[in-house]
Amino acid sequence: MSGFVKVVEVGPRDGLQNEPQALPVAARVELVEQLADTGLRHIEAGAFVSPRWVPQMADSGEVLRRLGRRPGVRFSALVPNQQGLEAALAAGCEEVAVFAAASEAFSQRNINCSIADSLRRFEPVLALARERGVRVRGYVSCVLDCPYGGPVAPQRAGEVAQRLYELGCYEISLGDTLGKGTPDATARLVEHCAERLPLAALAGHFHDTFGMAVANVHAALQAGVRTFDSSLAGLGGCPYSPGASGNVATEDVLHLLHGMGYATGVDLPAVARLGTAISQRLGRPNASRAGRALAAAGGERHP
Numbered sequence: 001m002s003g004f005v006k007v008v009e010v011g012p013r014d015g016l017q018n019e020p021q022a023l024p025v026a027a028r029v030e031l032v033e034q035l036a037d038t039g040l041r042h043i044e045a046g047a048f049v050s051p052r053w054v055p056q057m058a059d060s061g062e063v064l065r066r067l068g069r070r071p072g073v074r075f076s077a078l079v080p081n082q083q084g085l086e087a088a089l090a091a092g093c094e095e096v097a098v099f100a101a102a103s104e105a106f107s108q109r110n111i112n113c114s115i116a117d118s119l120r121r122f123e124p125v126l127a128l129a130r131e132r133g134v135r136v137r138g139y140v141s142c143v144l145d146c147p148y149g150g151p152v153a154p155q156r157a158g159e160v161a162q163r164l165y166e167l168g169c170y171e172i173s174l175g176d177t178l179g180k181g182t183p184d185a186t187a188r189l190v191e192h193c194a195e196r197l198p199l200a201a202l203a204g205h206f207h208d209t210f211g212m213a214v215a216n217v218h219a220a221l222q223a224g225v226r227t228f229d230s231s232l233a234g235l236g237g238c239p240y241s242p243g244a245s246g247n248v249a250t251e252d253v254l255h256l257l258h259g260m261g262y263a264t265g266v267d268l269p270a271v272a273r274l275g276t277a278i279s280q281r282l283g284r285p286n287a288s289r290a291g292r293a294l295a296a297a298g299g300e301r302h303p
């Protein structure tokens with residue numbers, strides 16, 4: 001296998017949003033900058049959501065402001081509505097992400113509205129973003145399973161993905177938020193979505209609750225997906241997905257991709273060192289198997 005696979009680092013947002021301990025702005029900025037130094041070219045650095053709902057993401061404006069611009073690197077942030085977009089624009093964000101769900105129950109719990117209302121709410125958000133030259137990515141959460149409603153049909157996820165694409169999102173990240181999906185279901189989902197929108201516009205976003213995340217990345221890769229979201233040290237989860245563990249670890253995804261001959265432009269041992277450091281700082285186990293193995297072997301000598 002050869003070719004390029006894009007890795008979107010979501011640890012500073014999807015990871016940190018679920019940690020019991022909120023990191024101060026300076027530490028969040030430092031982490032994002034260090035991640036950019038490893039060769040990662042797209043890093044989700046914050047969320048302009050209600051600090052009452054997700055206190056860990058408070059002060060994302062300050063994080064994005066301090067990061068500023070860096071040639072060749074994109075720092076993006078989640079926005080749930082117009083208010084979030086305006087705050088993101090004020091902070092100089094070049095890219096934002098809107099997030100809908102394929103499950104009604106999750107949509108209500110996560111953003112306090114129905115799927116249809118969320119999609120309607122995104123229309124003016126995308127229009128304003130377009131006017132300001134800001135790129136918009138779209139997430140669909142709970143594409144395979146929902147913590148409140150059970151299994152989700154690929155058609156349902158496909159409809160929401162297609163709508164976000166039609167609204168102007170340049171890429172749609174398919175999120176197995178609960179982390180219960182299996183490779184066959186992942187392949188079916190990708191095949192279904194690819195009938196509705198270009199394969200090149202799809203990204204995979206897997207959580208590792210049932211230990212399937214790397215297998216699901218592999219299944220999506222075989223089905224043609226070339227963009228994956230991941231989180232250093234497998235940080236995170238979702239505050240509105242009880243029991244869900246962290247995202248697939250960036251280190252594990254890089255190990256898989258590099259082993260299969262794909263280029264990513266990312267320095268795996270460097271990410272592994274950051275994964276070890278952030279796990280220590282947060283006082284949590286490092287959920288990345290590749291990260292732990294590299295640390296045990298003395299990372300630098302074993303790329």
Ligand code: HMG
Binds near residue numbers: 176
């Ligand atoms: P709401 O309570 O329905 O909002 O929350 P509202 O419009 O009724 O406003 C209530 C208050 O919130 C008002 O303040 C607003 O100003 C404020 P008050 O007058 O009471 O002082 N407000 C905001 N504050 C800051 N930023 C904003 C904003 N909007 C309103 N943008 C809302 C609706 C969407 C705001 C809320 O439900 C929310 O913030 N939800 C975010 C939840 C979240 O971040 N979840 C985690 C991310 S999603 C995820 O993890 C899945 C994903 O990673 C994919 C995957 O893993 O599979 C993407």
Ligand code: MG
Binds near residue numbers: 014205207237247
């Ligand atoms: Mg996630």
